[in-house]
Amino acid sequence: FVRKQTLVNAERYIVPELKDFENKILSAKEKIEQLEYYIFTQLREKIRSQIVQIQETARALANIDVLVSLAEVAFKYNYVCPELNNRSEIKIYDGRHPVVERLLEREIFVPNNTTLNNNDERMIIITGPNMAGKSTYMRQVALLVLMTQMGSFIPARQATICPVDKIFTRVGASDDLATGQSTFMVEMNEVAQILRYATKDSLIILDEVGRGTSTFDGMSIARAVMEFIHEKIKAKTLFATHYHQLIALEDVMNGVKNYSVAVKERGNDIVFLRRIVPGGTDRSYGVHVARLAGLPKKVIDRAQDILEEYDNCETACSVQITPRAEKETAPMGSLFASSLQQQILKMDVMAMTPIEALNTLYKLQDEAKREGGGL
Ligand SMILES: Nc1ncnc2c1ncn2[C@@H]1O[C@H](COP(=O)(O)OP(=O)(O)OP(=O)(O)O)[C@@H](O)[C@H]1O
Ligand SMILES: [Mg+2]
Structure with missing residues (x-):
């Protein structure tokens, strides 16, 4: 034993083995680190000599992973192989949103058709209540086109799809306060990009452009943007909006088609x-959806009253888009009725397909409703 220290009431000793042991423990951490680093560098050297093979293998595995995943969902969820065409045509029968259809638990996903081409259905205006499924539908179309172009099967019953050069979307409200951009500024920046870079071979998805500012500013911008895309860019476009006045554009612009998401009213x-x-x-049924979301009854009732007031004043103070064909039609019962009569007389009923007849009837009724003050 070697004496190490004298304390008031004790002596401390150590033995050489203990000293060795102490050294080992105190330097162990450092040694571990050294050893780890040594092994790491060795491994790195080993990898370096094989780097090309390893990277190629990783790439191949990534490819297999993607392809197997696509094949697996295609098999599991009944995807079909889309046909490719160079007729500038997108036709999807019973298309589904690949993600939303998986997320729905109690409801089943309702499939929908899509027709877009560079002639009579170039720009689709989608109206319909809040929560109806407009945004889902538009994203679904963009996703199916993207998946097709990736070489994947798609969730639909049948589809023929043309390649697009770019897909542009303007979706949702977000801001970027950190870089000094307000919500509306972000929205307009995105629209500006789209108008600058889209071509006639692009697919444009516009979800409620103009929502972030006053109604009239927003509607004016929305309409001007649509006119620009329609006349200058000529890209295939899906446009969802709550500015119901815009549906009149169908009558004044070729290739614009109105669609809406159907709802059924049952009492209230x-x-x-x-x-x-x-x-x-x-109709947007916004107040109704606000009630579903749980806004206080007092607020809902009040909103309902205010809405009725606005609805009553709308005939007096609204801005209407005058369709070319109807410019001379005064909004009066008898004159309007005669225009309706003329339109009906002009129809070649025997040459119509059932679906055309149905569409025409729908349009006439819609017109009658609009002109007749929503009877
Ligand atoms: N085809 C469909 N089948 C079943 N459920 C659907 C379908 N499309 C949408 N939904 C459901 O409806 C919800 C609302 O859809 P979405 O956000 O597309 O509505 P919206 O019309 O864009 O409403 P808003 O005008 O408020 O933006 C979705 O989150 C989804 O759960
Ligand atoms: Mg939406």
Whole structure:
């Protein structure tokens, strides 16, 4: 034993083995680190000599992973192989949103058709209540086109899809306060980018452009943007909006088609049917959806009253888009009725397909409703 220290009432000793042991423990951490680093560098050297093979293998595995995943969902969820065409045409029968259809638990996903081309259905205006499924539908179309172009099967019954050069979307409200951009500024920046870079071979998805500012500013911007895309860019476009006045554009611009998401009114309630049908709608049921979301009854009742006031004043103070064909038609019962009569007389009933007849009837009724003050 070697004496190490004398304390008031004790002596401390150590033995050489203990000293060795102490050294070992105190330097162990350092040694571990050294050893780890040594092994790491050795491994790195080993990898370096094989780097090309390893990277190629990783890439191949990533490819297999993607392809197997796509094949697996295609098999599991009944995807089909889309046909590719170079006729500038997108036709999807019973398309579904690949993600939303998986997330729904109690409801089943309602499939919908899509027709977009560079002629009579170039720009689709989608109206319909809040919560009806407009945004879902538009994103679904963009996703199916993207998946097709990736080489994947798609969730639909049948589809023929043309390649697009870019897909542009303007979706949702977000801001970027950190870089000094307000919500509306972000929205307008995105629209500006789209108008600058889209071509006639692009697919444009515009979800409620103009929502972030006053109604009239927003509607004016929305309409001007649509006109610009329609006349200058000529890209295939899906446009969802709550500015119901815009559905009149169908009558003044070629290739613009109105669609809406169907709902069924049941007493005070509405049932979302999630079906995209031809023709526009002039109701958003916003107050109704606000009630579903749980806004206090007092607020809802008050909103309902205010809405009725606005509705009553709308005929007097609204801005209407005058369709070319109807410019001379005064909004009066007898004159309007005669215009309706003329339109009906002009129709070649025998040459119409059932679906054309149905669409025409829908349009006439819609017109009658609009002109007749929503009877
Ligand atoms: N085809 C469908 N089948 C079943 N459920 C659907 C379908 N489309 C949408 N939904 C459901 O409806 C919800 C609302 O849809 P979405 O956000 O597309 O509505 P919206 O019409 O864009 O409403 P808003 O005008 O408020 O933006 C979705 O989150 C989804 O759960
Ligand atoms: Mg939406």
